[in-house]
Amino acid sequence: MKTDGRDEIEALIAQTALGSQTAFADLYDATSGKLFAVCLRVLTERAAAEDAMQETYVKVWKNAGRYQVTGHSPMTWLITIARNTAIDRLRARHVDHDLADYSERLPAPGLSPEQAAIAHSEAKRITQCLDELDADRRAAISGAYLQGQSYQELSEQFDVPLNTMRTWLRRSLIALRECMAR
Amino acid sequence: MTTEQAPDQMDVKAAEYALGLLTGEELAEAKRLLATDRAFSQAVTDWEMRLASMTDDLAPVAPPPAVKQALFAELFPTAERKPWWAKLWLWQGVSALSVLLLVFLLSSGLGSPPPESGPLYTAEIVSEAGDFRVVAVVDKSTNEVFLTRTAGAAPEGRILQVWAHGEGEPATSVGLWPEGDTVRIAMPQEIAAVEGILTLGVSEEPVGGSPTGSPTGRVFGTVDIPGVSSRL
Numbered sequence: 001m002k003t004d005g006r007d008e009i010e011a012l013i014a015q016t017a018l019g020s021q022t023a024f025a026d027l028y029d030a031t032s033g034k035l036f037a038v039c040l041r042v043l044t045e046r047a048a049a050e051d052a053m054q055e056t057y058v059k060v061w062k063n064a065g066r067y068q069v070t071g072h073s074p075m076t077w078l079i080t081i082a083r084n085t086a087i088d089r090l091r092a093r094h095v096d097h098d099l100a101d102y103s104e105r106l107p108a109p110g111l112s113p114e115q116a117a118i119a120h121s122e123a124k125r126i127t128q129c130l131d132e133l134d135a136d137r138r139a140a141i142s143g144a145y146l147q148g149q150s151y152q153e154l155s156e157q158f159d160v161p162l163n164t165m166r167t168w169l170r171r172s173l174i175a176l177r178e179c180m181a182r
Numbered sequence: 183m184t185t186e187q188a189p190d191q192m193d194v195k196a197a198e199y200a201l202g203l204l205t206g207e208e209l210a211e212a213k214r215l216l217a218t219d220r221a222f223s224q225a226v227t228d229w230e231m232r233l234a235s236m237t238d239d240l241a242p243v244a245p246p247p248a249v250k251q252a253l254f255a256e257l258f259p260t261a262e263r264k265p266w267w268a269k270l271w272l273w274q275g276v277s278a279l280s281v282l283l284l285v286f287l288l289s290s291g292l293g294s295p296p297p298e299s300g301p302l303y304t305a306e307i308v309s310e311a312g313d314f315r316v317v318a319v320v321d322k323s324t325n326e327v328f329l330t331r332t333a334g335a336a337p338e339g340r341i342l343q344v345w346a347h348g349e350g351e352p353a354t355s356v357g358l359w360p361e362g363d364t365v366r367i368a369m370p371q372e373i374a375a376v377e378g379i380l381t382l383g384v385s386e387e388p389v390g391g392s393p394t395g396s397p398t399g400r401v402f403g404t405v406d407i408p409g410v411s412s413r414l
Contacts, residue, residue, distance in 0.1 A: 011394065017401035018345050018353040018383040021258060028250060033242025036249075041240055053245060054253045061257055062310070065385075065401030071227045076234040083234070087202055126235045144201040145233050151203055173197040174190060180232060 005030070009074040017064035024061055032057070034075070035082040041146055042086035052086040059085065087148035129179035137172040144169070196225035200233055300324070300412060305405040307384055309334065314402040318382050322412050325374040327356060327382070330364045336386040340399065343391050345383040348376035353383065358391045380410040 009030060015023030035056055039049035059081055067077055130138045136158055143149040143157070155165035198204050199212040215222040300323030307316040314334030320327050329344065336342045342359035344367060357367035373380070383404035385397035392398045 007394075011396045014394075014396035014398065014401070015353050017385070017397055017404075018347065019381045019404035019406065020347060020351075020353055021254075022350050023352065025250075025254075028253070032245050032250070034237075034240070036245040037240040037243045038237050040243055041237070050245060050249045054249055054256070057253050058257060065310075065403065068398060069400050071224065072231060076231040079234040079237055080230045083237070084202070126232055127239065130236075141201075142236065144203055145236055148202060150205070169203070170194045170198075173194055177193065177197070177232070 006074055009078075013060075013064050013067045013074055013077075016061065017067065024064075027060070028057060031075070031078055035078060038079055038082045039086045042083060042148065043090055048089060049086070052089050053082065055089075056082045056085045083145070090148045125180050126176070129176050132179055133172055133175060137168060140165070140169055141172060141176070192222055193225050193229075196222055197229045197233075200226050200229040301410075303380075303407050303410060305382065305407045307382060307403045307405045309402040314384075316384055316402075318405070320369075320380065320382075320407065320410070322410070325369045325412075326366055327369055328364065328366050329359065329384075334402065339389070340386045341389055341391070343385050343387045343397070345385065345397065345401075345404075346373045346376070347381050348373075349379040349381075351376075353381070353396070355391065355395070356382075358387075359384075360389070374412075377411055378409070380407045381405070382407065 009027065012023045012027040012030065016027055032053065036049060036053050039052040039056070040046065043049045043052055056078075060078065063081075067074070070077060072080065130141065133141075140149075140154050140158065143154060149157070151162060151165055151169070154169070155162045158165065160168070195204070195208075195212060195215075199209075199216070204212050212222075216226060217223075300321065302322070303320040305318050305320075307318060308314070312333075315332045317330045317332060318327055319329075327344065327346075331342075341361070344356040344359055344365075345353045346356045346369070347353040351372075354370065354372060356369055356373055357365075359365045359367075381404055383397075383401055385392070385401040386399040387397065388399075
Protein backbone atom coordinates (compact mmCIF):
# COMPACT_ATOMS: atom_id res chain seq x y z
CA MET A 1 0.00 0.00 0.00
CA LYS A 2 1.32 3.38 -0.90
CA THR A 3 1.53 5.53 2.15
CA ASP A 4 2.56 8.75 0.46
CA GLY A 5 -0.48 10.75 -0.57
CA ARG A 6 -2.34 9.19 2.32
CA ASP A 7 -2.95 12.51 4.06
CA GLU A 8 -4.08 14.04 0.81
CA ILE A 9 -6.62 11.29 0.18
CA GLU A 10 -7.77 11.45 3.78
CA ALA A 11 -8.34 15.21 3.43
CA LEU A 12 -10.27 14.68 0.19
CA ILE A 13 -12.51 12.12 1.90
CA ALA A 14 -13.10 14.57 4.77
CA GLN A 15 -14.00 17.36 2.33
CA THR A 16 -16.23 14.95 0.42
CA ALA A 17 -18.01 14.19 3.68
CA LEU A 18 -18.78 17.89 3.93
CA GLY A 19 -20.48 17.77 0.56
CA SER A 20 -17.67 19.25 -1.52
CA GLN A 21 -18.19 18.08 -5.10
CA THR A 22 -14.79 19.42 -6.16
CA ALA A 23 -13.04 17.39 -3.48
CA PHE A 24 -15.05 14.36 -4.57
CA ALA A 25 -13.98 14.93 -8.19
CA ASP A 26 -10.34 15.18 -7.06
CA LEU A 27 -10.75 12.03 -4.97
CA TYR A 28 -12.15 10.27 -8.02
CA ASP A 29 -9.26 11.43 -10.19
CA ALA A 30 -6.70 10.36 -7.59
CA THR A 31 -8.12 6.91 -6.87
CA SER A 32 -10.34 5.68 -9.72
CA GLY A 33 -7.46 4.04 -11.61
CA LYS A 34 -6.71 1.77 -8.66
CA LEU A 35 -10.35 1.03 -7.91
CA PHE A 36 -11.06 0.31 -11.57
CA ALA A 37 -8.16 -2.16 -11.56
CA VAL A 38 -9.69 -3.85 -8.48
CA CYS A 39 -13.15 -4.04 -10.09
CA LEU A 40 -11.61 -5.37 -13.31
CA ARG A 41 -9.65 -8.01 -11.43
CA VAL A 42 -12.83 -9.28 -9.76
CA LEU A 43 -15.31 -8.94 -12.61
CA THR A 44 -12.92 -9.26 -15.61
CA GLU A 45 -15.44 -7.67 -17.99
CA ARG A 46 -14.93 -3.97 -18.59
CA ALA A 47 -18.61 -3.03 -18.73
CA ALA A 48 -19.34 -4.83 -15.46
CA ALA A 49 -16.26 -3.28 -13.85
CA GLU A 50 -17.35 0.20 -14.95
CA ASP A 51 -20.79 -0.31 -13.38
CA ALA A 52 -19.25 -1.64 -10.17
CA MET A 53 -16.90 1.30 -9.99
CA GLN A 54 -19.70 3.80 -10.47
CA GLU A 55 -21.63 2.11 -7.65
CA THR A 56 -18.48 2.14 -5.52
CA TYR A 57 -18.14 5.92 -5.80
CA VAL A 58 -21.83 6.45 -5.10
CA LYS A 59 -21.23 4.59 -1.82
CA VAL A 60 -18.09 6.62 -1.17
CA TRP A 61 -20.04 9.87 -1.65
CA LYS A 62 -22.83 8.73 0.62
CA ASN A 63 -20.65 7.19 3.33
CA ALA A 64 -17.67 9.54 3.38
CA GLY A 65 -18.88 10.92 6.71
CA ARG A 66 -18.40 7.52 8.26
CA TYR A 67 -14.92 6.88 6.92
CA GLN A 68 -13.16 7.92 10.12
CA VAL A 69 -15.48 5.74 12.17
CA THR A 70 -14.39 2.56 10.41
CA GLY A 71 -10.74 2.91 11.40
CA HIS A 72 -9.36 2.03 7.95
CA SER A 73 -6.51 3.76 6.20
CA PRO A 74 -7.95 5.73 3.28
CA MET A 75 -6.89 3.48 0.38
CA THR A 76 -7.86 0.26 2.16
CA TRP A 77 -11.27 1.76 2.90
CA LEU A 78 -11.78 2.59 -0.77
CA ILE A 79 -10.38 -0.75 -1.97
CA THR A 80 -12.59 -2.66 0.48
CA ILE A 81 -15.70 -0.86 -0.80
CA ALA A 82 -14.69 -1.50 -4.42
CA ARG A 83 -13.88 -5.16 -3.77
CA ASN A 84 -17.09 -5.81 -1.83
CA THR A 85 -19.19 -4.03 -4.45
CA ALA A 86 -17.57 -6.00 -7.26
CA ILE A 87 -17.94 -9.29 -5.39
CA ASP A 88 -21.61 -8.52 -4.69
CA ARG A 89 -22.17 -7.93 -8.37
CA LEU A 90 -20.25 -11.07 -9.24
CA ARG A 91 -22.50 -13.08 -6.98
CA ALA A 92 -25.48 -11.05 -8.18
CA ARG A 93 -26.69 -10.54 -4.68
CA HIS A 94 -26.61 -7.18 -3.07
CA VAL A 95 -27.53 -7.94 0.50
CA ASP A 96 -24.85 -9.59 2.54
CA HIS A 97 -21.77 -7.52 2.11
CA ASP A 98 -23.12 -4.08 1.59
CA LEU A 99 -21.27 -1.06 2.89
CA ALA A 100 -24.40 -0.27 4.87
CA ASP A 101 -22.82 -2.63 7.38
CA TYR A 102 -20.56 0.21 8.40
CA SER A 103 -23.45 2.14 9.86
CA GLU A 104 -24.00 -0.69 12.30
CA ARG A 105 -20.35 -1.07 13.05
CA LEU A 106 -18.95 0.10 16.35
CA PRO A 107 -16.75 3.13 15.90
CA ALA A 108 -13.02 2.70 16.13
CA PRO A 109 -11.35 5.58 17.95
CA GLY A 110 -8.98 6.23 15.05
CA LEU A 111 -6.12 4.19 13.71
CA SER A 112 -4.86 1.96 16.49
CA PRO A 113 -1.15 1.28 16.71
CA GLU A 114 -1.88 -2.22 15.42
CA GLN A 115 -3.75 -0.86 12.43
CA ALA A 116 -1.05 1.65 11.72
CA ALA A 117 1.41 -1.21 11.75
CA ILE A 118 -0.78 -3.19 9.40
CA ALA A 119 -1.16 -0.21 7.12
CA HIS A 120 2.50 0.55 6.96
CA SER A 121 4.84 -2.30 7.63
CA GLU A 122 2.65 -5.36 7.29
CA ALA A 123 1.11 -4.32 4.02
CA LYS A 124 3.95 -5.39 1.80
CA ARG A 125 4.25 -8.66 3.62
CA ILE A 126 0.98 -10.29 2.63
CA THR A 127 2.29 -11.41 -0.74
CA GLN A 128 5.38 -12.76 0.96
CA CYS A 129 3.27 -14.51 3.59
CA LEU A 130 0.90 -15.94 1.00
CA ASP A 131 3.96 -17.37 -0.71
CA GLU A 132 4.79 -19.26 2.47
CA LEU A 133 1.48 -21.13 2.23
CA ASP A 134 0.97 -24.18 0.04
CA ALA A 135 -0.02 -23.22 -3.49
CA ASP A 136 -3.52 -24.68 -3.03
CA ARG A 137 -4.19 -22.72 0.13
CA ARG A 138 -2.86 -19.55 -1.37
CA ALA A 139 -5.17 -20.04 -4.33
CA ALA A 140 -8.10 -20.64 -1.99
CA ILE A 141 -7.62 -17.37 -0.07
CA SER A 142 -7.12 -15.48 -3.30
CA GLY A 143 -10.20 -17.17 -4.77
CA ALA A 144 -12.31 -16.06 -1.84
CA TYR A 145 -11.00 -12.49 -1.83
CA LEU A 146 -10.68 -11.72 -5.51
CA GLN A 147 -13.26 -14.07 -7.02
CA GLY A 148 -15.78 -14.20 -4.20
CA GLN A 149 -15.69 -17.98 -4.06
CA SER A 150 -17.74 -19.63 -1.32
CA TYR A 151 -16.61 -22.59 0.81
CA GLN A 152 -18.83 -24.77 -1.38
CA GLU A 153 -17.21 -23.57 -4.60
CA LEU A 154 -13.73 -23.86 -3.12
CA SER A 155 -14.34 -27.41 -1.91
CA GLU A 156 -15.52 -28.39 -5.39
CA GLN A 157 -12.61 -26.70 -7.08
CA PHE A 158 -10.03 -28.36 -4.85
CA ASP A 159 -12.00 -31.59 -4.69
CA VAL A 160 -12.05 -31.90 -0.91
CA PRO A 161 -15.02 -32.28 1.45
CA LEU A 162 -16.64 -29.03 2.59
CA ASN A 163 -15.51 -29.39 6.21
CA THR A 164 -11.95 -30.14 5.14
CA MET A 165 -12.01 -26.98 3.06
CA ARG A 166 -13.19 -24.94 6.06
CA THR A 167 -10.47 -26.35 8.32
CA TRP A 168 -7.87 -25.78 5.65
CA LEU A 169 -8.78 -22.22 5.02
CA ARG A 170 -9.12 -21.32 8.67
CA ARG A 171 -5.68 -22.73 9.43
CA SER A 172 -4.28 -20.85 6.47
CA LEU A 173 -5.79 -17.60 7.76
CA ILE A 174 -4.24 -18.10 11.18
CA ALA A 175 -0.89 -18.91 9.58
CA LEU A 176 -1.21 -15.85 7.40
CA ARG A 177 -1.93 -13.56 10.31
CA GLU A 178 0.94 -15.01 12.33
CA CYS A 179 3.32 -14.58 9.43
CA MET A 180 2.24 -10.98 8.93
CA ALA A 181 2.61 -10.16 12.63
CA ARG A 182 6.18 -11.50 12.75
CA MET B 183 -9.90 -22.12 26.20
CA THR B 184 -11.05 -18.59 26.78
CA THR B 185 -7.50 -17.32 26.87
CA GLU B 186 -5.99 -19.25 23.97
CA GLN B 187 -8.62 -20.50 21.57
CA ALA B 188 -11.24 -17.80 21.80
CA PRO B 189 -9.17 -14.95 20.34
CA ASP B 190 -8.15 -17.15 17.41
CA GLN B 191 -11.72 -18.24 16.81
CA MET B 192 -12.91 -14.67 16.87
CA ASP B 193 -10.15 -13.61 14.53
CA VAL B 194 -10.88 -16.42 12.09
CA LYS B 195 -14.56 -15.46 12.12
CA ALA B 196 -13.56 -11.86 11.41
CA ALA B 197 -11.41 -13.00 8.49
CA GLU B 198 -14.20 -15.18 7.13
CA TYR B 199 -16.58 -12.24 7.39
CA ALA B 200 -14.15 -9.94 5.59
CA LEU B 201 -13.72 -12.54 2.84
CA GLY B 202 -17.48 -12.96 2.52
CA LEU B 203 -17.37 -16.67 3.40
CA LEU B 204 -20.00 -16.64 6.11
CA THR B 205 -23.60 -17.50 5.36
CA GLY B 206 -26.88 -17.93 7.21
CA GLU B 207 -26.68 -18.21 10.97
CA GLU B 208 -22.93 -17.52 11.10
CA LEU B 209 -23.31 -14.38 9.00
CA ALA B 210 -26.13 -13.09 11.19
CA GLU B 211 -24.01 -13.73 14.28
CA ALA B 212 -21.03 -11.90 12.75
CA LYS B 213 -23.21 -8.89 11.91
CA ARG B 214 -24.53 -8.84 15.45
CA LEU B 215 -20.96 -8.92 16.82
CA LEU B 216 -19.92 -6.17 14.44
CA ALA B 217 -22.45 -3.86 16.02
CA THR B 218 -21.84 -4.86 19.63
CA ASP B 219 -18.29 -6.15 20.04
CA ARG B 220 -15.54 -3.61 19.62
CA ALA B 221 -12.78 -6.22 19.43
CA PHE B 222 -14.60 -8.08 16.67
CA SER B 223 -15.31 -4.92 14.70
CA GLN B 224 -11.64 -4.00 15.01
CA ALA B 225 -10.58 -7.49 13.91
CA VAL B 226 -12.73 -7.22 10.77
CA THR B 227 -11.18 -3.86 9.90
CA ASP B 228 -7.71 -5.30 10.48
CA TRP B 229 -8.45 -8.18 8.12
CA GLU B 230 -9.92 -5.88 5.50
CA MET B 231 -6.70 -3.90 5.64
CA ARG B 232 -4.52 -7.03 5.42
CA LEU B 233 -6.54 -8.47 2.56
CA ALA B 234 -6.70 -5.18 0.68
CA SER B 235 -2.95 -5.39 0.24
CA MET B 236 -3.56 -8.38 -2.03
CA THR B 237 -4.40 -5.71 -4.58
CA ASP B 238 -1.05 -3.94 -4.13
CA ASP B 239 0.31 -5.46 -7.31
CA LEU B 240 -2.63 -4.34 -9.42
CA ALA B 241 -1.48 -1.46 -11.59
CA PRO B 242 -4.06 1.33 -11.93
CA VAL B 243 -6.17 1.21 -15.09
CA ALA B 244 -7.62 4.50 -16.29
CA PRO B 245 -11.39 4.15 -16.51
CA PRO B 246 -13.15 5.68 -19.53
CA PRO B 247 -14.23 9.31 -18.95
CA ALA B 248 -17.87 8.30 -19.52
CA VAL B 249 -17.89 6.57 -16.11
CA LYS B 250 -17.08 9.80 -14.32
CA GLN B 251 -19.73 11.65 -16.31
CA ALA B 252 -22.35 8.99 -15.54
CA LEU B 253 -21.37 9.02 -11.87
CA PHE B 254 -21.69 12.78 -11.52
CA ALA B 255 -24.94 12.82 -13.47
CA GLU B 256 -26.30 10.17 -11.11
CA LEU B 257 -25.19 11.88 -7.92
CA PHE B 258 -25.76 15.53 -8.81
CA PRO B 259 -28.62 15.60 -11.29
CA THR B 260 -29.96 18.93 -10.09
CA ALA B 261 -26.65 20.77 -10.05
CA GLU B 262 -27.08 22.40 -13.44
CA ARG B 263 -30.58 21.68 -14.57
CA LYS B 264 -32.64 22.92 -11.65
CA PRO B 265 -32.51 26.52 -10.52
CA TRP B 266 -32.26 27.07 -6.80
CA TRP B 267 -35.91 28.02 -6.37
CA ALA B 268 -36.90 24.56 -7.59
CA LYS B 269 -35.65 23.30 -4.24
CA LEU B 270 -37.97 25.61 -2.34
CA TRP B 271 -40.18 22.74 -1.27
CA LEU B 272 -37.34 21.62 0.96
CA TRP B 273 -37.83 24.73 2.95
CA GLN B 274 -41.41 24.15 3.91
CA GLY B 275 -40.36 21.32 6.18
CA VAL B 276 -38.06 23.43 8.23
CA SER B 277 -39.92 26.70 8.07
CA ALA B 278 -42.24 26.04 11.02
CA LEU B 279 -39.32 24.95 13.15
CA SER B 280 -37.23 27.92 12.10
CA VAL B 281 -39.98 30.40 12.93
CA LEU B 282 -40.13 28.88 16.40
CA LEU B 283 -36.38 29.07 16.69
CA LEU B 284 -36.33 32.66 15.53
CA VAL B 285 -38.95 33.57 18.13
CA PHE B 286 -36.81 31.80 20.70
CA LEU B 287 -33.66 33.58 19.63
CA LEU B 288 -35.28 36.99 19.62
CA SER B 289 -37.02 36.47 22.95
CA SER B 290 -33.93 35.08 24.62
CA GLY B 291 -32.07 38.25 23.81
CA LEU B 292 -29.53 36.64 21.49
CA GLY B 293 -30.60 39.00 18.78
CA SER B 294 -30.72 41.98 21.10
CA PRO B 295 -28.68 44.63 19.29
CA PRO B 296 -30.97 46.29 16.75
CA PRO B 297 -30.21 44.24 13.66
CA GLU B 298 -29.11 45.84 10.46
CA SER B 299 -31.13 44.65 7.56
CA GLY B 300 -30.07 41.36 6.01
CA PRO B 301 -31.72 38.12 5.05
CA LEU B 302 -32.14 35.16 7.35
CA TYR B 303 -31.74 31.60 6.14
CA THR B 304 -32.77 28.43 7.89
CA ALA B 305 -31.83 24.83 7.28
CA GLU B 306 -31.66 21.52 9.05
CA ILE B 307 -28.71 19.15 9.15
CA VAL B 308 -29.86 15.55 9.59
CA SER B 309 -27.60 12.51 9.67
CA GLU B 310 -28.38 9.67 7.26
CA ALA B 311 -29.35 7.44 10.17
CA GLY B 312 -31.51 10.21 11.67
CA ASP B 313 -29.65 10.00 14.98
CA PHE B 314 -28.34 13.56 14.78
CA ARG B 315 -30.25 16.75 13.96
CA VAL B 316 -29.31 20.39 14.05
CA VAL B 317 -31.36 23.40 13.03
CA ALA B 318 -29.24 26.22 11.63
CA VAL B 319 -30.15 29.85 11.15
CA VAL B 320 -27.79 32.00 9.11
CA ASP B 321 -28.21 35.68 9.88
CA LYS B 322 -26.74 37.75 7.07
CA SER B 323 -27.32 41.03 8.91
CA THR B 324 -24.62 40.08 11.40
CA ASN B 325 -23.02 37.18 9.48
CA GLU B 326 -23.58 34.82 12.34
CA VAL B 327 -24.87 31.28 12.39
CA PHE B 328 -27.11 30.00 15.19
CA LEU B 329 -27.27 26.26 15.68
CA THR B 330 -29.61 24.23 17.85
CA ARG B 331 -29.23 20.54 18.48
CA THR B 332 -32.54 18.69 18.42
CA ALA B 333 -31.13 15.15 18.44
CA GLY B 334 -27.78 13.47 19.03
CA ALA B 335 -24.53 14.76 20.47
CA ALA B 336 -20.78 14.38 20.18
CA PRO B 337 -19.44 11.19 21.80
CA GLU B 338 -18.09 11.58 25.29
CA GLY B 339 -14.82 13.47 25.42
CA ARG B 340 -15.37 14.92 21.95
CA ILE B 341 -16.90 18.17 20.72
CA LEU B 342 -18.82 19.34 17.69
CA GLN B 343 -17.27 21.42 14.96
CA VAL B 344 -19.15 23.43 12.35
CA TRP B 345 -17.94 23.61 8.72
CA ALA B 346 -19.04 25.53 5.68
CA HIS B 347 -18.15 26.20 2.07
CA GLY B 348 -19.45 27.91 -1.03
CA GLU B 349 -20.08 26.00 -4.22
CA GLY B 350 -16.89 24.45 -5.56
CA GLU B 351 -14.84 25.81 -2.69
CA PRO B 352 -13.00 23.81 -0.03
CA ALA B 353 -14.75 23.50 3.30
CA THR B 354 -13.38 25.55 6.16
CA SER B 355 -14.07 25.54 9.87
CA VAL B 356 -16.75 27.98 10.98
CA GLY B 357 -16.10 27.32 14.63
CA LEU B 358 -16.23 24.93 17.53
CA TRP B 359 -19.31 23.87 19.44
CA PRO B 360 -17.85 22.53 22.67
CA GLU B 361 -21.04 22.20 24.70
CA GLY B 362 -24.68 23.15 25.10
CA ASP B 363 -27.75 22.71 22.96
CA THR B 364 -27.32 25.97 21.09
CA VAL B 365 -24.38 27.96 19.87
CA ARG B 366 -23.86 31.26 18.09
CA ILE B 367 -20.79 31.57 15.88
CA ALA B 368 -19.56 34.53 13.86
CA MET B 369 -18.86 33.34 10.34
CA PRO B 370 -15.28 33.72 9.10
CA GLN B 371 -14.83 36.23 6.31
CA GLU B 372 -14.60 33.74 3.45
CA ILE B 373 -17.85 32.09 4.54
CA ALA B 374 -19.59 35.43 5.09
CA ALA B 375 -18.60 36.31 1.53
CA VAL B 376 -20.32 33.24 -0.01
CA GLU B 377 -23.08 34.10 -2.47
CA GLY B 378 -25.29 31.37 -3.92
CA ILE B 379 -25.15 27.91 -2.41
CA LEU B 380 -23.78 27.82 1.13
CA THR B 381 -23.13 24.34 2.50
CA LEU B 382 -23.08 23.79 6.26
CA GLY B 383 -21.89 20.64 8.00
CA VAL B 384 -21.22 19.35 11.50
CA SER B 385 -18.62 16.80 12.58
CA GLU B 386 -17.41 15.44 15.90
CA GLU B 387 -13.79 16.18 16.78
CA PRO B 388 -11.29 16.03 19.61
CA VAL B 389 -11.53 18.75 22.24
CA GLY B 390 -9.87 21.79 20.71
CA GLY B 391 -11.19 20.97 17.26
CA SER B 392 -9.83 19.20 14.22
CA PRO B 393 -6.04 19.40 14.11
CA THR B 394 -5.93 19.13 10.31
CA GLY B 395 -8.25 21.82 8.99
CA SER B 396 -10.61 19.16 7.67
CA PRO B 397 -12.96 16.90 9.63
CA THR B 398 -11.16 14.03 11.35
CA GLY B 399 -14.19 12.45 13.04
CA ARG B 400 -17.63 11.42 11.88
CA VAL B 401 -19.37 14.01 9.73
CA PHE B 402 -23.00 13.83 10.86
CA GLY B 403 -24.38 15.50 7.78
CA THR B 404 -24.46 18.58 5.59
CA VAL B 405 -27.10 20.85 4.16
CA ASP B 406 -27.05 23.10 1.09
CA ILE B 407 -28.64 26.52 1.54
CA PRO B 408 -29.36 27.88 -1.93
CA GLY B 409 -29.64 31.50 -2.98
CA VAL B 410 -27.62 32.98 -0.13
CA SER B 411 -27.00 36.68 -0.55
CA SER B 412 -26.05 39.48 1.81
CA ARG B 413 -28.79 41.70 0.39
CA LEU B 414 -32.45 41.48 1.37
